[in-house]
Amino acid sequence: MPIRAPRRFLPSLPLLAAFEAAARTGSITQAAIELSLTQSAVSRQIKALEGQLGVELFIREKQKIRLTLGGQTYAREIRDALQKISNASLNLRAHPGGGALTLAVPPTFGARWLTPRLPAFVSRYPDVMLNMLSRLSQFDFKQDVIDAAIYFGTPYWPGIEMVLLRTETMIPVCSPGLAARYGFRRAADLRRAPLLHLTTRPDAWERWLSANGVDDRAVHGMLFDQFSNLLAAAVAGLGIALVPDFLCESELESGGMVEALPLPFQSGEAYYLCWPEERASHGPLLLFRDWLLAETAAYR
Incomplete structure (x- = not known):
């Protein structure tokens, strides 16, 4: 009591x-x-x-x-x-009936991967009102009024329940013009071009370079706070971006950007759906969790 x-x-x-x-x-x-x-x-x-x-x-x-x-x-x-x-x-x-789910989502993941798939969920569960809030930094279930969140990182988080959604493969991408200008042939060639960075992944390029046997010291370049801005900069020819392959599919298909080199990199972290223990029995959350697990089954 x-x-x-x-x-x-x-x-x-x-x-x-x-x-x-x-x-x-x-x-x-x-x-x-x-x-x-x-x-x-x-x-x-x-x-x-x-x-x-x-x-x-x-x-x-x-x-x-x-x-x-x-x-x-x-x-x-x-x-x-x-x-x-x-x-x-x-x-x-x-939502006076209580059939709502408020979800915190990384902005670009939400816009590019999750939102295009939501019509299927809404069609199947029309009585569930889904609210999405963008979160660039880590959220706090004790402070934010949210039922669940999509979280990128490692699975350790005391007091929070979570399920794996999908792993992540990073690829180096740039504009066709920049690729033609530098004529990349091996991993070390990328050091000659401007490298674009994401503030939430400050060591991404160092990890990619190290994994490909390239000197990873003194890596500098423009900083961006969202993948969407990072991708726009790459399309504009400002440099090479290291991004998850599934977040740049439209640019690759349209020819707006190309892979600088076919050298993918497993980030070692993953996307999870997580929620506080006290929301574990929330009906809309259970429906969304099961639907989302089915949607991501091929990516785990």
């Missing part, structure tokens, strides 16, 4: 909203405008919150306020909590 917190540690939402707005804007006046309240009402709510907690949250200097050290930490945590409540309320309003 969960332990209930004492009432004094559970302030009302109006008090927390007034505090969060004042903390974020650094102004009672701006908080009042944002909340459609008077300045005196906001001041009273913040005073009431401080009285309830028994802690001073702001240092008041003439007409200005600034957060105490404790207030800074409290503001950050309250802001996250209010955002979670807002997201949960929005999801409930959109």
